[in-house]
Amino acid sequence: xxxxxxxxxxxxxxxxxxxxxxxxxxxxxxxxxxxxxxxxxxxxxxxxxxxxxxxxxxxxxxxxxxxxxxxxxxxxxxxxxxxxxxxxxxxxxxxxxxxxxxxxxxxxxxxxxxxxxxxxxxxxxxxxxxxxxxxxxxxxxxxxxxxxxxxxxxxxxxxxxxxxxxxxxxxxxxxxxxxxxxxxxxxxxxxxxxxxxxxxxxxxxxxxxxxxxxxxxxxxxxxxxxxxxxxxxxxxxxxxxxxxxxxxxxxxxxxxxxxxxxxxxxxxxxxxxxxxxxxxxxxxxxxxxxxxxxxxxxxxxxxxxxxxxxxxxxxxxxxxxxxxxxxxxxxxxxxxxxxxxxxxxxxxxxxxxxxxxxxxxxxxxxxxxxxxxxxxxxxxxxxxxxxxxxxxxxxxxxxxxxxxxxxxxxxxxxxxxxxxxxxxxxxxxxxxxxxxxxxxxxxxxxxxxxxxxxxxxxxxxxxxxxxxxxxxxxxxxxxxxxxxxxxxxxxxxxxxxxxxxxxxxxxxxxxxxxxxxxxxxxxxxxxxxxxxxxxxxxxxxxxxxxxxxxxxxxxxxxxxxxxxxxxxxxxxxxxxxxxxxxxxxxxxxxxxx
Numbered sequence: 214x215x216x217x218x219x220x221x222x223x224x225x226x227x228x229x230x231x232x233x234x235x236x237x238x239x240x241x242x243x244x245x246x247x248x249x250x251x252x253x254x255x256x257x258x259x260x261x262x263x264x265x266x267x268x269x270x271x272x273x274x275x276x277x278x279x280x281x282x283x284x285x286x287x288x289x290x291x292x293x294x295x296x297x298x299x300x301x302x303x304x305x306x307x308x309x310x311x312x313x314x315x316x317x318x319x320x321x322x323x324x325x326x327x328x329x330x331x332x333x334x335x336x337x338x339x340x341x342x343x344x345x346x347x348x349x350x351x352x353x354x355x356x357x358x359x360x361x362x363x364x365x366x367x368x369x370x371x372x373x374x375x376x377x378x379x380x381x382x383x384x385x386x387x388x389x390x391x392x393x394x395x396x397x398x399x400x401x402x403x404x405x406x407x408x409x410x411x412x413x414x415x416x417x418x419x420x421x422x423x424x425x426x427x428x429x430x431x432x433x434x435x436x437x438x439x440x441x442x443x444x445x446x447x448x449x450x451x452x453x454x455x456x457x458x459x460x461x462x463x464x465x466x467x468x469x470x471x472x473x474x475x476x477x478x479x480x481x482x483x484x485x486x487x488x489x490x491x492x493x494x495x496x497x498x499x500x501x502x503x504x505x506x507x508x509x510x511x512x513x514x515x516x517x518x519x520x521x522x523x524x525x526x527x528x529x530x531x532x533x534x535x536x537x538x539x540x541x542x543x544x545x546x547x548x549x550x551x552x553x554x555x556x557x558x559x560x561x562x563x564x565x566x567x568x569x570x571x572x573x574x575x576x577x578x579x580x581x582x583x584x585x586x587x588x589x590x591x592x593x594x595x596x597x598x599x600x601x602x603x604x605x606x607x608x609x610x611x612x613x614x615x616x617x618x619x620x621x622x623x624x625x626x627x628x629x630x631x632x633x634x635x636x637x638x639x640x641x642x643x644x645x646x647x648x649x650x651x652x653x654x655x656x657x658x659x660x661x662x663x664x665x666x667x668x669x670x671x672x673x674x675x676x677x678x679x680x681x682x683x684x685x686x687x688x689x690x691x692x693x694x695x696x697x698x699x700x701x702x703x704x705x706x707x708x709x710x711x712x713x714x715x716x717x718x719x720x721x722x723x724x725x726x727x728x729x730x731x732x733x734x735x736x737x738x739x740x741x742x743x744x745x746x747x748x749x750x751x752x753x754x755x756x757x758x759x760x761x762x763x764x765x766x767x768x769x770x771x772x773x774x775x776x777x778x779x780x781x782x783x784x785x786x787x788x789x790x791x792x793x794x795x796x797x798x799x800x801x802x803x804x805x806x
Contacts, residue, residue, distance in 0.1 A: 228284070228288045228289065230288060239362060243359065246356070248274075253353070257397065258398070260397060260429050275319070278322065281315075288303065290303060293546075295545055322352075374483070381479050384475055392436040393433065396432035397429075399432050417450055418431065418447060435447045439462055440465040548579045548580070551579070551582045551585065555659060558608050558659045559582055561608060561634065564681075564682070567722045568682070568722065569678075574675075574678065576673075577674055581661070584662065584666065587658065587659050589655065589656070589658075590652045590655070590656050590658060592652055592653065592655055593652060594652045595649060595651050596650040596652065597646045598649045602643075603645065605661055606637045606640050607650075608632060608633065609635075610631060610658075611657055612653075612654050613652070613656065614629040615628055615629065615651050616635075616649070616651075616702075616703065616704060617649050627704065627706060629704060633704060634704075638689065640663050640667070641682075644663075646703055647703055648703055650703070681725030681728070684725075688721075
């Protein structure tokens with residue numbers, strides 16, 4: 214169902230959960246949460262300096278969380294891996310989730326501010342500093358935001374080493390914050406009993422209550438010693454302090470054991486990452502010692518070995534095929550993943566970069582990326598040989614390839630750069646390789662099957678994109694009959710051919726723009742036509758192009774490639790059929806077996 218006018222209006226203000234504005238807002242919220250975690254315990258324990266508790270900070274924080282309450286109704290959420298942006302579903306999801314706790318926290322903050330600034334008798338009676346300060350503890354419910362941020366940071370970390378470091382830092386920060394809270398409670402108990410005339414640890418240490426920094430450090434040191442086997446000269450003096458100290462020891466016993474186990478697991482994981490390399494180094498070191506290799510040669514050997522290890526690590530890549538259960542993910546999510554992974558490959562071709570880089574053509578680009586496959590080829594492996602029937606266009610993303618052909622100078626080979634499309638002619642029709650392609654260094658190749666490309670493009674592309682590609686294919690074929698030695702190579706071999714390809718792309722872009730502006734052409738050839746006749750005619754014309762070609766003598770190069778569409782003239786014929794006063798009959802293209 215199409216959204217209504219009101220929903221379309223609200224959609225303009227919806228924020229994607231991964232948009233930059235949303236991430237900036239989350240970062241500001243994280244800073245405010247970190248401030249609350251540090252300041253609120255200090256304030257409740259009367260350890261915070263008076264200048265820290267300014268009205269500007271209080272009101273800024275209150276207005277931010279009030280705005281956040283409203284903004285959550287305009288922020289999408291993930292459901293089954295897909296970002297849900299429907300305003301109704303977003304509002305329903307938030308109302309069922311954290312709306313009630315967030316509303317309660319914001320309400321308490323607003324009431325505490327009114328209590329401070331109000332002047333009525335009722336407000337004066339209710340305005341107790343301890344009451345509204347204690348109410349700020351409700352802000353600790355927002356700690357789940359920090360957990361969500363930590364999960365997002367972990368998900369954004371792409372290396373095992375970085376993930377281990379994130380885990381270690383989060384564990385240390387958690388222990389520090391827990392000790393911070395325990396230290397503030399310890400000081401608050403001692404200070405309260407001391408004011409009532411009871412002997413406490415503050416009395417035993419002759420602590421200057423005006424020196425808040427020394428008081429906090431002493432409390433924090435005491436808290437840390439409950440978690441670790443360390444010494445300290447502070448001990449409980451009253452029953453209340455001893456009871457609290459016993460509780461802290463029990464908490465420390467459980468918490469520190471868990472912390473130690475997770476730290477050990479993280480460090481073990483960190484060592485495991487380099488275990489294989491360490492094992493190889495042990496063998497190499499033993500070899501050098503057993504064979505009395507000189508120190509000079511040994512140093513050279515170690516330098517060369519480590520450079521090779523670093524080079525191999527930098528070239529080691531992970532493919533989508535290595536991820537288990539990938540096929541069980543939602544199809545839309547898979548297509549988005551393939552598009553993010555391979556869009557640089559698709560847009561490396563100048564034609565696709567011109568025609569498909571527009572956001573309105575993204576659905577077609579996603580389908581092309583989803584049709585791509587990949588393979589890893591080892592050093593010395595031959596990808597194809599001269600004269601072999603081509604089935605797919607290829608594009609290397611990393612590695613080294615060399616191309617050789619009898620149509621090049623003697624002993625001449627071409628180093629194929631990364632993101633260079635190879636044998637793109639197979640996308641437009643039949644093609645036989647005019648040279649051989651060999652792997653020099655391990656390479657990852659992305660492949661696009663010619664038949665799949667034609668099925669996707671002619672079944673789903675708008676008419677103006679098909680017109681542009683038809684124009685490009687026509688230029689490509691004409692060049693085949695006039696290129697050097699009447700032979701078109703699998704790759705552009707010099708700057709002149711690359712410049713010529715750019716000219717073809719410009720002509721194709723002009724043809725696509727002209728077709729997009731022609732309403733007559735669109736009504737006849739659009740795949741969205743109710744009859745669907747234009748799309749089926751185009752498909753049948755492509756699939757049997759060789760049979761429908763006129764049997765006139767052609768050059769060897771022209772015989773080597775079948776064009777992308779029935780002919781560029783076929784497109785012009787269709788335009789003539791729809792022009793006013795045309796006497797031509799609309800005869801459908803006959804299908805051949």
